[in-house]
Amino acid sequence: MEQKLQELMTIGGLAKEAGVGVETVRFYQRKGLLRIPDRTSGFRKYSELDLRQIRFIKRIQELGFTLKDAESLLEITFCSPKTRPLLEKVCNEKIVEIEKKIADLNGMLVELRQFHQSCGCEASNTLQCSLLECFENDWECCENPNRRKK
C-alpha cells in the first residue's frame, strides 16, 4: 500500500480526469457521494480513490440508475460476512430492477421495429396512415391494404 507516494489532485485535475465539471464534483460532495476531502490551505485534495469513485458513479448512471442508486451501491463498500445479508438484499433488488428494465426496453424495441418496418420504411408508398391510428391498430394499418379492422 503505497499511499504516501500518491500525489493528490486538485479539484480541477480530478474533474478533468473524470470527465466532469468542477461544479459536479462539489455537487457530488454536497450529495454525500464523495467523501469529504482533505484540504491544503483551503483547497480540496483528491486521491486516485476519488477519481475511481466518480468513474464508478458515472458508470452506474450510464446504466440508467440514479445518483441515489449509485449512493446505495457505494455503501456496499465491503462484502464481509457481516454486511453480506444487506448486500445480498440490495443485489437482489438491483438484479430484479435491471431485469425489469431490460424487459421493458425489449418491449419498446419490438414495437418500434414494427413501426419502422410497417410505416416508417419499406411499406406505405402512397398509402397514408396516421401514426396515432397505427398505434391503436397494433401497427397493422400500413402493411394491410384492407385496413379499418374494426
Add this chain to the structure above:
Amino acid sequence: MEQKLQELMTIGGLAKEAGVGVETVRFYQRKGLLRIPDRTSGFRKYSELDLRQIRFIKRIQELGFTLKDAESLLEITFCSPKTRPLLEKVCNEKIVEIEKKIADLNGMLVELRQFHQSCGCEASNTLQCSLLECFENDWECCENPNRRKK
C-alpha cells in the same frame, strides 16, 4: 363520421378516462401537445380524439420518449412518402439508443450476478473485497483467491 353525436367531456372526465391529472391536461395544452379545446361557458370541452391523443402521448412516454419526442411524433400525423425519411431517422435513432441501453444493462446484470454469487452470497467467508474493486477487476477479485491481476 358521426362527430355530432359525440358527447363532449369536461376536463375532469377526460383526465379520468386518460388516467392523468386535470392539471396534466392543462399542462399538455400549454405545451401545445393538445389542441385548444372548444368551450361552453368557459369550460373546456373535449372529444374522443383528445382522449386518444393523451393515450398516445402516454404510450410514447412509456416507450422512453420525452414529451418533445411525442410532440414531434404527433406532428408526423401521416407517414406519407414525404414524411417517411424523417420518421425513419427518428425511429432508427431511438432503436439504436434502446439497443445500446439493453446491452449495457445486460452487462451490468452479468456483473451483478457474478458479484452476488462470489461476494454477496456463497463465497467470501472471511475475504473482504470492495464492490468498487470488483467492478474494476472484472469481478475476478472474489472468486479468485490470488487476485490483484494487474
Add this chain to the structure above:
DNA sequence: CTTTACTCTGTACTTTGGTACGGAGTTATA
C-alpha cells in the same frame, strides 16, 4: 335555493442532476 363538486386563471413549488455567477482568496507562471 343552497350546497357541494367541479372548473377557471395565474403563479409558485417539486425533483433530479447539474451549471453559472459574484466576489474573494491562493498558487503557479512569466
Add this chain to the structure above:
DNA sequence: TATAACTCCGTACCAAAGTACAGAGTAAAG
C-alpha cells in the same frame, strides 16, 4: 512581482414533467 489561472463559498438558475394552491366563477343534486 505581477498576472493569469485556479479555488473558495453561497446562492441562483436551468430543463423536464408535472403538482399545488388561491380566489373566483359555474353546474348539478337534493
